[in-house]
Amino acid sequence: MSGKLHVGQFITQYPYKDQFTGGNEYFCSGAERVAKRLSDELAKMGCEVTVCSSSATSEYVVEDQGEVTVERSPSLTKVNTTQISPTQVLDPISKGLEFDLVHAHNSTPPGVIAGWLYAKWNDVPLIITHHGGENYEQHGSIFRQVGLFAYTRFIINPLFRSADAAVSPTSGYIKESSALSSVETARVIPNGVEVDEFDPGISSDEAKQQIGIEPDSFLVMYLGSLHQRKGADVLLEGFLQFHEEYPDTRLIIGGNGGLKEQLKSTVAENTMSDIVSIPGFIPESQKPTYMAAADAFVLPSVTPGSEVFPLVLLEAAAAETPIIASQFDTIESVVGEHEIGIFVEPGSADSITSKLQYLYNNESERRELAENAFSMAKARKWSTIAEQYLELYEEVLE
Missing domain, CATH: 3.40.50.2000 (Glycogen Phosphorylase B;)
Known part of the structure; x- marks a missing residue:
């Protein structure tokens, strides 16, 4: 050659x-x-x-x-x-x-x-x-x-x-x-991932204000496709239970897919449109702001093998956002090995509720996970x- x-x-x-x-x-x-x-x-x-x-x-x-x-x-x-x-x-x-x-x-x-x-x-x-x-x-x-x-x-x-x-x-x-x-x-x-691309140059409170969230809210985030295997419906159910105990919490489910209308119907039935936002597709240019605003990013996948190495985990890590993710071998070899998040039982809304409660009440844990996540992202x-x-x-x- x-x-x-x-x-x-x-x-x-x-x-x-x-x-x-x-x-x-x-x-x-x-x-x-x-x-x-x-x-x-x-x-x-x-x-x-x-x-x-x-x-x-x-x-x-x-x-x-x-x-x-x-x-x-x-x-x-x-x-x-x-x-x-x-x-x-x-x-x-x-x-x-x-x-x-x-x-x-x-x-x-x-x-x-x-x-x-x-x-x-x-x-x-x-x-x-x-x-x-x-x-x-x-x-x-x-x-x-x-x-x-x-x-x-x-x-x-x-x-x-x-x-x-x-x-x-x-x-x-x-x-x-x-x-x-x-x-x-x-x-x-x-x-x-490129960590520089996920630095919006503003604080978390400012990022929340830019996307219409009160700065003192605890913001839970999901960004991805809205298909059954991704478990966004399980996340919504778990969050609604979590919100009953912690009313200063908000949820954003960003993305498009077959579950989108079902999720919107659930939000409307529970009169939670001011608490849960489903904005649809989030352009790449806006992702850093959304990630910076989040206090926790949740990847609630329910199907084994549906996630190999989701880029969104690296993006959350680059934005120094703690992660909650389903406990599959693929995800565990990313999240667990580098201690950048905690795990939930796949398909369990109760498990999501419990882990959201844990992160909400443990600021020092959130800070440690965020630091670990950023260190991992810099090496990628x-x-x-x-x-x-x-x-x-x-x-x-x-």
Whole structure:
């Protein structure tokens, strides 16, 4: 190999330039944000980076995002939030793209399959980062159910066994994942965060005022998608019990998803609209203010394996916000190992109530958790994460 390393990043969906400002129906969540930050950092480090992904339209698009080139295959339709781009598995080959190494991100197919096919066709190394999605969940359209059933039952494990290296963002997911346990070795490389981006430059009281919360309130926060597996409904139930004893408390549930209207109905039925706010999608530019305003961030996930390494935990940590999270191996290997939060029993509103009461009454504990969280976040700069990936690339190429 001569010249600089050319890395092909393969993922089903990849953020557009204005992706996280709101109003964009092209869906991207944690895995897609990781792929983008990693691609940007690798380009800064001197790699040539090309991303193979799907388009939001029926046209093939080549897009420059700084030093990163994005090749978007045309989409035929969309199933739930996933763009269906049938030619994504063939376009990189038919268009003669030449990579020294393929790095595929397993979130939803077919992006990771496209990466596997390119690597085998061109005989180049294949690395797969596992962002989750191997547990089949029976909801959505029949096309989604059939496709994910086939993928999770028959494709994903052989796919990972054929990779030259597999990566998990947490050690906990190696324990939970069937796909990762099927490979000889799985490398742990965590996700990253930039702490400077989560310093709004104002105090917590000022941040509360900016988002319409009384400065002397105890603010509980959730930011994320509003789907059943995330447990926002369990959080709401637990908070309502908590608020009965502590009336100076407030709750914000930010995000969009299928549970949003149900949550709003529950708030209305309990005449709590002045206590609980459900503002919908929170743009990336406003996240630092919301996180700085929070006295506790809650991640109440109820489905095992649905969380691998949620970026929102790092974002809360960067904002020095104590965390309450469901006790799964994946989350425990982040929160527990670094002592940045406390755990609740998944799916238990009573457990959430109890842990909110504990943090409310223990300011010194909140302060210690916040300090630990900030220290962990500072060690997770994206440049550091990209260096770990580059070392892995070099190992595999040797």
